[in-house]
Amino acid sequence: MSKKPRILVVNDDGITAPGIKCLIEVMKEIGEVTVVAPDGPQSGMGHAITIGKPLRLDKINLYEGVDMYKCSGTPVDCVKLAVNKIFKGNKPDLCVSGINHGLNNSINVIYSGTMSAAVEGAIENIPSIGFSLDDFTWEADFSHCRKYVKDICLQTLKNSLPQGVLLNVNFPNNSKPLAGIKICRQANAKWAEEFDERVDPHKRNYYWLTGVFQNHDKGEDSDVWALEHHYVSVVPVQFDMTAHHAISNLNGWNFNV
Template sequence: MEKPLILVTNDDGITAPGIRNLVEFMNEIGEVIVVAPNSPQSGKGHAITINSTLSYEEVHLDGPQRDFSCSGTPVDCVKMALDKILPRRPDIVVSGINHGANSSINVIYSGTMSAAVEGGVEGLPSIGFSLLDFSWEADFTQAKEYIQRIVKKVIENPMPKGVVLNVNIPKLTKEEIKGVKICKQANAKWEESFDERINPHGKKYYWLTGYFNNMDESEDADETALANGYISIVPVKFDLTAYEYMNELNEIMKFDKTS
């Protein structure tokens, strides 16, 4: 039987430890092709390159997979892979492993998750993986078994069109991780401000600062699961329509043609 074709990408760059670990894990499941940014692209969300050219090149890294370094964003990487690089449509798109959380509101800003969402837009099963550890020396192996089992289950059990999975892993040892919980996106946000400073030439510049405010203590929220030692899985839809508000909005927006 033909091995599943797995497209691996990320937003931390093609040489980041997170993606190299993910590639190693995926090599045990199927045929792997990596198309990832040639430099860090964190926080780029669903950005695409439209005002400059794109390029890619094959690079030779450890392992049996093929690796391609792309000059664009994570979403560019998925688009380029599907149109120019892959020999056929992949069986699954796997993005990560991100250095740092992409739980709750972070899913909006995340390049990791946007790459997975782009796979979903193309009708492909897609998963974004993130570890709650920003360190370049983070240990990704403690979640290897969970990551592989999640990927296998998605390959074997097709998800509804338009749904992708946002998987976040707590910074714990393999023994400390309690299991997996299916969750909702927590009601949380960043309370931000810009720190104003003056450069040696007297010109103002700014650093974005702030803190994370979790306003959701419900048991089924991803932040709650992570705080209690569980891997959180949130099914994410890229259809942003607020269906529950459509009828009310329709009444509000009724206009008299003569008014």
């Protein structure tokens, strides 16, 4: 009998979030599960790490048959501690992050703690996937995601991923049946941000970030299009942020130094 794959599960919504519970339950069907997740919500943390203060890592028992730890740090801290202190360098076969309450499509991938945890897994050369659902509520229904999560993970374990590449997977809500899986690119879309200015009881101004999501991309091969048409979007992403196409242009500049 082949050995079960070892799977690291992380998230950014916190260790008690319903999304990670769903992900844990699906991963238990595939392999041996270790969970390291923040002790509270860490949404929008991006690739932040904790410097200058101690990190806490406490073993807890929430789900039977799962090796589980809560961490005082960021989602990326969780992956770093898992690799170094729990797996002790004997890296897991798969790192999965989520399932996030809210989409991480288009530009959101830059800010996402969910995706940054998966990116850190890829930096460690672990096949990694971030999962997100188009529902911000704590009562979100993840049931329609389960079979897709399992299949995508099994395919990743079977086929592996190119070095430095991870998957960003986003699910539509369950308002109607899913149309299937679409491999696509990140859309050219972003938030038009505004800061609502308010006054606190001490008469001091403060600001609350708001905004409207604007899609400037009309292509039918983007993650935004896929989700609008009720597909599960799967985007291969990478942590190498070099603009390779711009190198030849910059080499033509005449620097006078």
